[in-house]
Amino acid sequence: NAGVTQTPKFQVLKTGQSMTLQCAQDMNHNSMYWYRQDPGMGLRLIYYSASEGTTDKGEVPNGYNVSRLNKREFSLRLESAAPSQTSVYFCASRWETDNEQFFGPGTRLTVL
Amino acid sequence: GEDVEQSLFLSVREGDSSVINCTYTDSSSTYLYWYKQEPGAGLQLLTYIFSNMDMKQDQRLTVLLNKKDKHLSLRIADTQTGDSAIYFCAEGAINFNKFYFGSGTKLNVKP
Numbered sequence: 505n506a507g508v509t510q511t512p513k514f515q516v517l518k519t520g521q522s523m524t525l526q527c528a529q530d531m532n533h534n535s536m537y538w539y540r541q542d543p544g545m546g547l548r549l550i551y552y553s554a555s556e557g558t559t560d561k562g563e564v565p566n567g568y569n570v571s572r573l574n575k576r577e578f579s580l581r582l583e584s585a586a587p588s589q590t591s592v593y594f595c596a597s598r599w600e601t602d603n604e605q606f607f608g609p610g611t612r613l614t615v616l
Numbered sequence: 617g618e619d620v621e622q623s624l625f626l627s628v629r630e631g632d633s634s635v636i637n638c639t640y641t642d643s644s645s646t647y648l649y650w651y652k653q654e655p656g657a658g659l660q661l662l663t664y665i666f667s668n669m670d671m672k673q674d675q676r677l678t679v680l681l682n683k684k685d686k687h688l689s690l691r692i693a694d695t696q697t698g699d700s701a702i703y704f705c706a707e708g709a710i711n712f713n714k715f716y717f718g719s720g721t722k723l724n725v726k727p
Binding site for chain 2: 545
């Protein structure tokens, strides 16, 4: 079991560029999440998906789009990157009736 | 979103007890959580407590919940250098798929 995997690990973008962060889990979890982690602010929920084919906004969704491609994969897209989106992005998943979220190792994104 | 507050740093000596504190605002939260983050890694769930409990003990970890004051604490007994990490408090209701995290407390354990 690989758990939750994320690609890429690091990325540098210029303002206005677009990119997609990939996340996959092999634990057959229904729920998947995207968070961003900024210094001194903890994790903030960007989007989540309670099941395949559904997505919902979290606390800070502006500037992002998501796709729940299938049960395993949940991607996060930045259409036009801004310096304010410089952050570490974490994907997580869990069973719908369980408390534990399993986190990926994170993607460190810098927007110049 | 909901406010979850933690102090930023804590430094202790190896073998001492560590107490990390957290306050939260949402009285409807079902569960309160403690996560650990080691450098360069994602968060790992350490323990959680249901909101109708006062205390939960799990080996070296003791969680205390004061629901009236909306105060949560994590005590680590016999702290080891391997416990050095960032500890996050979080609150949430699993039925609503919303989880709110504090900013994290960096624990430094000195040999």
